[in-house]
Amino acid sequence: VSDPAAGHGDAVDEKALAALAEMTGDAALVTELIDVYLTDTAERVAAMREAATRGDTRAVRRLAHTLRGSSATIGARELAMLGARVEQTFTAGSADARTLLEAVVVEFDRVRARLLRRQKGDPA
Amino acid sequence: VKVLVVDDDPVSRMLLKATVVRLGHEVTVAENGAEAWRLFSAAPSPLVLTDWMMDDVDGLELCRRIRARPSAPYTYVILLTAKDARAHYVQGIEAGADDFLGKPFDHDLLAARIHVAQRILGLRDHVEHLERLLPICMYCKKIRNPDERWLRVEEFITTRTSEQLTHGICPDCYVTVARPAVARALRDRQR
Numbered sequence: 579v580s581d582p583a584a585g586h587g588d589a590v591d592e593k594a595l596a597a598l599a600e601m602t603g604d605a606a607l608v609t610e611l612i613d614v615y616l617t618d619t620a621e622r623v624a625a626m627r628e629a630a631t632r633g634d635t636r637a638v639r640r641l642a643h644t645l646r647g648s649s650a651t652i653g654a655r656e657l658a659m660l661g662a663r664v665e666q667t668f669t670a671g672s673a674d675a676r677t678l679l680e681a682v683v684v685e686f687d688r689v690r691a692r693l694l695r696r697q698k699g700d701p702a
Numbered sequence: 703v704k705v706l707v708v709d710d711d712p713v714s715r716m717l718l719k720a721t722v723v724r725l726g727h728e729v730t731v732a733e734n735g736a737e738a739w740r741l742f743s744a745a746p747s748p749l750v751l752t753d754w755m756m757d758d759v760d761g762l763e764l765c766r767r768i769r770a771r772p773s774a775p776y777t778y779v780i781l782l783t784a785k786d787a788r789a790h791y792v793q794g795i796e797a798g799a800d801d802f803l804g805k806p807f808d809h810d811l812l813a814a815r816i817h818v819a820q821r822i823l824g825l826r827d828h829v830e831h832l833e834r835l836l837p838i839c840m841y842c843k844k845i846r847n848p849d850e851r852w853l854r855v856e857e858f859i860t861t862r863t864s865e866q867l868t869h870g871i872c873p874d875c876y877v878t879v880a881r882p883a884v885a886r887a888l889r890d891r892q893r
Contacts, residue, residue: 651711
């Protein structure tokens, strides 16, 4: 069984971010988008864990839907895929519920570290 | 064109707004379906770009509400859907959506979809303008109904509007038509 927490490749696809800059014609806006994404996603991941603790499968899946969308937009592919998995398969109290959410937390940490480096002007 | 952008994901909302503004349109944003409906009810926009999946009032419900308004100018609705929502397109069409766009959206596709929306809204305006032009006979003043029948003005008005007509005589016709006709009738009777 593969460990769902093991991130493959880059946490964030730099090409996706470059495409966003090109699309909006505004590099400053991309910086702003990343800020919004980081704040919003931190809240969303916390809300997912909280909903899981409550046993609210529907809420977890709903939050995962948006997590998937915004992560795909920003180029966080692994996190988007994890979001899709949570959206489709998460069941509160099931055997892999905790593992799945932990994987989301770990991958988001990786994405956040990568994006924060970028925000400080370090592209690599 | 005025565009209402509706998305509960702040990242997607910001990006959509920036992109649509850059394409040269005027954008209003709403964070959810309920807010969108409030904004739309206060000032309807001809184009609505809405996320499908939202809590409470979702994209489908917003669409239904927009379509349920009686005799309003047409609003073109584009539903934003996650890529795997293609199987649910029929649901979207039945709710009254005009078009769909996958998320994360592609810039060129979005530009193309908005272009099509503008073209259709333009045609719609043209049709409404033509509907307002009434062909009227220059001699007898009958009016051509959309079913091609020529109707007297009073028939036309009573079939097309809720107005009830009552016959009377205006002062001009009283002098030029009614009074001479009465005088003629009296003369005929005296013979």
